[in-house]
Amino acid sequence: MQASGRVLVCDSIDQAGIDSMKRAGLNVDYKPEIKADELVKTVRDYDVIVVRSRTKVTKDVVDASNAKIIARVGVGLDNVDTKAAEAKKIRVINAPEAASVAVGELAIGLMISLARSIPRADAEAKKGNWIKKELMGSQLSGKYLGIVGVGNIGRNIGRMAKALRMNLIGYDPYPISKEFVSETGMIVTDLDTLLESADFVTCHVPSTPETKHMFNAGRLAKMKSTAFLINTSRGEIIDENALYEALKSGRLAGAALDVFEVEPPTNKQLISLPNVVCTPHIGAQTKEAQELASTVIAEKIIQILRGVI
Incomplete structure (x- = not known):
């Protein structure tokens, strides 16, 4: 079963996850250098926001969005305003198992x-x-x-x-x-x-x-x-x-x-x-961990949009 929706990837993630989302039928825009002001202006056009640690999903970003999902390709969620997301009934997911x-x-x-x-x-x-x-x-x-x-x-x-x-x-x-x-x-x-x-x-x-x-x-x-x-x-x-x-x-x-x-x-x-x-915050910086985090997040996004989970 195909999934539908637009996905904005705001940070650099492994290509495997992007490929998985595209194969599932999602329209993926990859903007790993997007700035905060541009994100606030464009986020309303997307169903899913995907970030790593660079992008801060602030209350301003959340309030401007129409997203169903905010996905963090990593362990923590400290760069996501989870309370603001919860208030708008936006699902917030991450990949704690990957790293x-x-x-x-x-x-x-x-x-x-x-x-x-x-x-x-x-x-x-x-x-x-x-x-x-x-x-x-x-x-x-x-x-x-x-x-x-x-x-x-x-x-x-x-x-x-x-x-x-x-x-x-x-x-x-x-x-x-x-x-x-x-x-x-x-x-x-x-x-x-x-x-x-x-x-x-x-x-x-x-x-x-x-x-x-x-x-x-x-x-x-x-x-x-x-x-x-x-x-x-x-x-x-x-x-x-x-x-x-x-x-x-x-x-x-x-x-x-x-x-x-x-x-x-x-x-x-x-x-x-x-x-x-x-060391410069390299805990999860292995090829294996980044590929796993990207594919785990992609699969969670696909399943949520299909209504499976």
Whole structure:
């Protein structure tokens, strides 16, 4: 059964999803560089708005639209005014399942990079500096990994970390899967206890008013001075100035950040620290994850417009 409707794709997405929508009979306009003012002017002509993280679907955009669906090709929905959409009875969908492996693998890679000073070792070796004696690292095996937010991504990381013989500690305001806890032997506890106990802390929570600066000076002070903090979720959950002070003073051993309060990051003093590893929000930037996210969203759009779901 063919679907009908006009789709505006506002950001760069994998071609597989676009092809799927076209095969289903949808009229797809691909405008990955569309500006906010143009979006407000043209959005009324579309039944579906598809975005990644660049485009902000503000209340102005929602109010100007006649859309049935707003689709985010990714995990979070913090760039979509979901309350405004709900008020207009617009379906808001995303693809949280698509990036869980890619983000999980990056988080593990960042942990190893911190534990073994891989970025520094690479940079110095290329300069001709043989600093072997300065690079005494630590193993992940036997260490305690604190996972803050034990959803799809958090559970994937837990399974990978368990394969590395790490011990798991988990915190989530929502119930954690009993099957996962049984499978991995995860210790479920409160956030403060997790921070006091973990050698590595990895964050996987959405950006909400409740999570903004959840890692503030007080929380960072609870962590071990030998601990490492990894954030591949949303930059707003960490108070970057507090993190800078903790890292500079030695109250925290190191941090790896894939996300920042402002992107590209403007907090140069933080990202310039030698015990900070930075990546430019590449958690979901794998060919496999982008193709899967695009095709998952396309299929959801098609099924909704057909009245199946």
